[in-house]
Amino acid sequence: MEKPPRPILFDFHGVSMIDIFTSNWDNLQNFKARPDDILIATYPKAGTTWVSYILDLLHFGQTSPERQTSKPIHERVPFLEINVSPFAPGTELADTLPTSPRLIKTHLPVQFVPKSFWEQNCRMVYVARNAKDNAVSFYHFDRMNMVEPEPGNWDSFLKRFMEGKSDYPCCVLVSVVFGSWYDHVNGWWEKQQIHSKLHYMFYEDLVEDTGAQIDRLCSFLGLSPSAEEKERITTGSQFDNMKKDKMANYSTVTIMDFNISPFMRKGKVGDWKNHFTEAQNQHFDEDYKTKMMKNPTLRFRTEL
Ligand code: PPS
Numbered sequence: 001m002e003k004p005p006r007p008i009l010f011d012f013h014g015v016s017m018i019d020i021f022t023s024n025w026d027n028l029q030n031f032k033a034r035p036d037d038i039l040i041a042t043y044p045k046a047g048t049t050w051v052s053y054i055l056d057l058l059h060f061g062q063t064s065p066e067r068q069t070s071k072p073i074h075e076r077v078p079f080l081e082i083n084v085s086p087f088a089p090g091t092e093l094a095d096t097l098p099t100s101p102r103l104i105k106t107h108l109p110v111q112f113v114p115k116s117f118w119e120q121n122c123r124m125v126y127v128a129r130n131a132k133d134n135a136v137s138f139y140h141f142d143r144m145n146m147v148e149p150e151p152g153n154w155d156s157f158l159k160r161f162m163e164g165k166s167d168y169p170c171c172v173l174v175s176v177v178f179g180s181w182y183d184h185v186n187g188w189w190e191k192q193q194i195h196s197k198l199h200y201m202f203y204e205d206l207v208e209d210t211g212a213q214i215d216r217l218c219s220f221l222g223l224s225p226s227a228e229e230k231e232r233i234t235t236g237s238q239f240d241n242m243k244k245d246k247m248a249n250y251s252t253v254t255i256m257d258f259n260i261s262p263f264m265r266k267g268k269v270g271d272w273k274n275h276f277t278e279a280q281n282q283h284f285d286e287d288y289k290t291k292m293m294k295n296p297t298l299r300f301r302t303e304l
Pocket of ligand 1: 047050133263264265
């Protein structure tokens with residue numbers, strides 16, 4: 001059977017987007033957040049699913065354990081801006097979530113977050129991942145996810161990730177979906193300095209010491225799980241366990257082709273070394289310095 005065509009990127013208020021993330025824009029911008037909503041925000045492939053899984057267990061692991069075995073993570077934590085026919089848009093799924101608090105996922109750059117989240121002073125957790133591993137993960141994701149743009153080869157994908165330009169002559173001024181990684185991580189970082197209910201965390205710290213990061217999340221969220229409960233969540237959310245869990249590994253999602261690449265791929269810090277050539281790495285590092293100059297306190301680790 002012939003595969004449907006991949007979507008085309010376009011410029012949307014200065015950010016590269018595809019139709020499934022902009023076609024429900026008015027409903028998205030008018031979304032009514034509640035004061036106890038928790039927004040989990042990331043650039044794509046930075047650890048959204050991992051943190052969603054942890055927060056879901058922290059909030060509901062004890063009170064409704066059946067959730068974890070019967071509902072896929074994308075239903076427990078809806079993706080706010082997504083709108084893929086014939087499925088209900090993310091805004092509708094979030095509106096009808098029966099839980100309190102509601103856990104809601106977004107990849108929106110900070111300037112696109114619906115204003116009610118700020119008005120309601122909602123808690124937000126932002127997860128950032130180093131650019132090199134983030135780019136590699138994104139490349140493999142675009143290979144296997146049929147509703148993402150065709151990534152091309154690794155070299156052309158990396159160029160678009162870095163430069164914000166396309167190799168395709170028909171569409172200049174585009175990069176990858178949700179635009180520049182550099183703008184995304186910086187924009188949320190700057191917001192964190194003025195919004196006290198925004199917890200900014202790093203994928204690398206989570207890999208290094210999941211328990212310590214869960215402790216920090218708990219103090220941000222005002223939760224105090226027992227030592228046994230915390231241990232259960234720390235162990236349950238390790239990569240190998242989540243990879244086996246059908247309700248967390250996206251194996252129920254038909255738009256993804258696991259024969260090309262699994263969703264839970266490697267879960268490592270430093271996998272970029274298996275992808276970057278020396279020349280790509282040197283060019284990337286030089287370019288990185290200029291793009292990341294404005295927030296010298298925002299530092300990423302590319303190895304542990
Ligand atoms: S998405 O599609 O944007 O929501 O993807 P996201 O969940 O943000 O990122 C997917 C990457 O996170 C890795 N992952 C984990 N790593 C370590 N431990 C755990 N538990 C874990 N869960 C998810 C996942 O494997 C993807 O990274 P890569 O490098 O591709 O393996």
